[in-house]
Amino acid sequence: MTRAGRREEQGKSASGAVQSVDRAVTVLEILARRGEAGVTEIAGEMGVHRSTAFRLLGVLENRGLVGQAGDRGKYHLGAGVLRLAGAAAVRLDVSQEAVPVCRVLADGLGETVNAAVLDEDAAVNIMQARGTAAVTAQDWLGRRTALHATSSGKVFLAHMTPGRREEQLARPLRRFTEHTVTDASVLRSELERVPEQGYAATREELELGLVAVAAPVRAHDGAVIAAISVSGPVFRMTPDQVPVLGARTAAAADELSRRMGYGSQAGACGAGDEGSRCGRHPWRADRAKRPG
Secondary structure, three states: OOHHHHHHHHHHHHHHHHHHHHHHHHHHHHHHHHOOEOHHHHHHHHOOOHHHHHHHHHHHHHOOOEEEOOOOOOEEEOHHHHHHHHHHHHHHHHHHHHHHHHHHHHHHHOOEEEEEEEEOOEEEEEEEEEOOOOOOOOOOOOOEEEOOOOHHHHHHHHOOOHHHHHHHHOOOOOOOOOOOOOOHHHHHHHHHHHHHHOOEEEEOOOOOOEEEEEEEEEOOOOOEEEEEEEEEEOOOOOOOOHHHHHHHHHHHHHHHHHHOOOOOOOOOOOOOOOHHHHOOOHHHOOHHHOOO
């Protein structure tokens, strides 16, 4: 086969794959609108052969996106759709609720504040607020960053199940700078301290000159669903200031956790108090009191 012929075949294959995805989405939309439908009904509405609709339903059923209603041969949306919708809803809720918390923290510290979520093997920033002292205008929104080289990533690693964490540490740990931790045993020891101290930190591990601290955000059931981080230059975020900044970041993360339905947070209020209602917000501290 000539090179032109191969390109044509590849183009047809790609086009066919796109068409299959489009049809699969159409099946889901039909079931969402109808509630349930049989193969013949779905094929008729889509204008495809019954065997085509049957194959699409089989693939979607194997992925848990559709299910069958008993012995009637009717299909309905499956639990997999709920999982996807739930994940999207959580991300949207975190992004919305993080806005006021991150802005107040950024104003108080003068540094850049990000909210991130875990996306498989990376941390993705979904909200950013810049303080007046931020030295660069770099946009971190939407960026996938390595778990082992970022403060948010270390928060996620520290709160994973042991099995999942070991899967991550078994992979090659890319070196971004001379300070990146690439030894899994060293990183493992560092991660063990994160839950007790309440925050994770990096120092020039992703980019030279950049220091960051991050703390976990929890859902109503206590699961870590996001992280709030503060980043700034090495000359301002000095080693002796990291614990102070870590505590301020943890208090902000506690406030966001409260907004996400988590119980009374020790970092935000005293025992028996409820977040913003207790009237004490270490994360709202005036910028004049910012460390350094």
